[in-house]
Amino acid sequence: MEIEILRLSHRLPRDERISTHVALVARAFGASSITYTGQHDSGLEDSVKRICDRWGGKAPAGHFSITYEKSAIPFIKRKKKEGFAIIHTTMYGLPVQEKLSELKQKKLLIVVGSEHVPGQVYQLADLNIAVTSQPHSEVAGLALFLHEFFQGRELARKFPKAKLKVIPQERGKKVLEK
Amino acid sequence: MEIEILRLSHRLPRDERISTHVALVARAFGASSITYTGQHDSGLEDSVKRICDRWGGKAPAGHFSITYEKSAIPFIKRKKKEGFAIIHTTMYGLPVQEKLSELKQKKLLIVVGSEHVPGQVYQLADLNIAVTSQPHSEVAGLALFLHEFFQGRELARKFPKAKLKVIPQERGKKVLEK
Numbered sequence: 627m628e629i630e631i632l633r634l635s636h637r638l639p640r641d642e643r644i645s646t647h648v649a650l651v652a653r654a655f656g657a658s659s660i661t662y663t664g665q666h667d668s669g670l671e672d673s674v675k676r677i678c679d680r681w682g683g684k685a686p687a688g689h690f691s692i693t694y695e696k697s698a699i700p701f702i703k704r705k706k707k708e709g710f711a712i713i714h715t716t717m718y719g720l721p722v723q724e725k726l727s728e729l730k731q732k733k734l735l736i737v738v739g740s741e742h743v744p745g746q747v748y749q750l751a752d753l754n755i756a757v758t759s760q761p762h763s764e765v766a767g768l769a770l771f772l773h774e775f776f777q778g779r780e781l782a783r784k785f786p787k788a789k790l791k792v793i794p795q796e797r798g799k800k801v802l803e804k
Numbered sequence: 805m806e807i808e809i810l811r812l813s814h815r816l817p818r819d820e821r822i823s824t825h826v827a828l829v830a831r832a833f834g835a836s837s838i839t840y841t842g843q844h845d846s847g848l849e850d851s852v853k854r855i856c857d858r859w860g861g862k863a864p865a866g867h868f869s870i871t872y873e874k875s876a877i878p879f880i881k882r883k884k885k886e887g888f889a890i891i892h893t894t895m896y897g898l899p900v901q902e903k904l905s906e907l908k909q910k911k912l913l914i915v916v917g918s919e920h921v922p923g924q925v926y927q928l929a930d931l932n933i934a935v936t937s938q939p940h941s942e943v944a945g946l947a948l949f950l951h952e953f954f955q956g957r958e959l960a961r962k963f964p965k966a967k968l969k970v971i972p973q974e975r976g977k978k979v980l981e982k
Contacts (some may be wrong), residue, residue: 754973
């Protein structure tokens with residue numbers, strides 16, 4: 627199972643935090659990498675790498691990486707050739723609760739749009755999939771898709787090489803430091 | 805069933821888009837209202853009202869509203885007295901997949917934190933609940949909680965009085981306008 631994320635058209639400063647949330651959700655919910663297009667943003671990359679370094683799942687352990695790519699379309703075409711199913715999350719697509727069971731592929735590239743997604747992405751996608759047909763959030767859409775895809779198993783996922791680890795508490799905070 | 809959301813410590817411009825996403829997720833995933841504290845932000849309120857107006861579920865049909873509140877703690881105490889269970893979503897809490905089945909209450913106030921959550925919130929909460937113990941996103945945390953709480957039924961929820969309605973498509977976009 628290999629899940630990669632492609633975040634489209636990152637813009638500064640507008641998307642600074644939303645793209646960070648997309649990347650952290652990708653990591654926390656079991657994807658292995660995120661690639662982003664739009665404006666190059668070393669701040670975004672540093673934030674994500676810092677989280678991986680402290681909370682585990684860091685490359686080269688093979689668990690999460692962030693990479694910039696200039697153009698989305700050639701990247702999507704390349705992934706298609708490598709055998710990835712292209713899943714585009716969009717409120718205009720087919721309902722996730724009806725289509726997910728049809729997904730048999732083991733390698734997915736999940737495309738997370740921003741304001742304007744080129745028509746070509748809809749055409750290249752093997753599946754245009756909607757988490758509700760309401761306007762809400764690409765962060766929530768990605769989380770829900772991964773949660774449904776992994777059938778909840780991602781919630782108990784372990785993160786190797788972590789320096790910090792939360793010990794769940796009824797009240798307050800407990801964090802172990804290595 | 806009544807689900808209200810409390811978003812803590814909204815800060816401008818930093819939280820502008822994240823709080824909007826929190827509010828839109830609240831609406832799309834079946835909450836009836838959001839209250840926020842921190843900086844008053846008429847831009848946030850207008851965005852949410854505009855979405856409700858166009859996409860349905862607008863008050864006074866009783867479906868979604870946004871309100872500002874000066875202080876979180878008195879508001880939480882008031883809701884507790886009104887019979888709401890206080891659910892605080894935090895990565896330091898107990899795992900959602902283990903605790904959700906214990907929730908028998910029909911009225912919930914879900915508290916969504918931002919950077920620094922006062923210790924009193926952890927104490928006042930009936931349940932401090934974690935969607936993974938990893939750092940990710942309050943937007944994703946809220947969506948996942950509501951999705952688990954409604955057991956996926958929220959994905960097919962109808963929005964009354966909508967002017968715009970998406971007709972799900974395999975490719976491209978189809979929106980009906982009333």
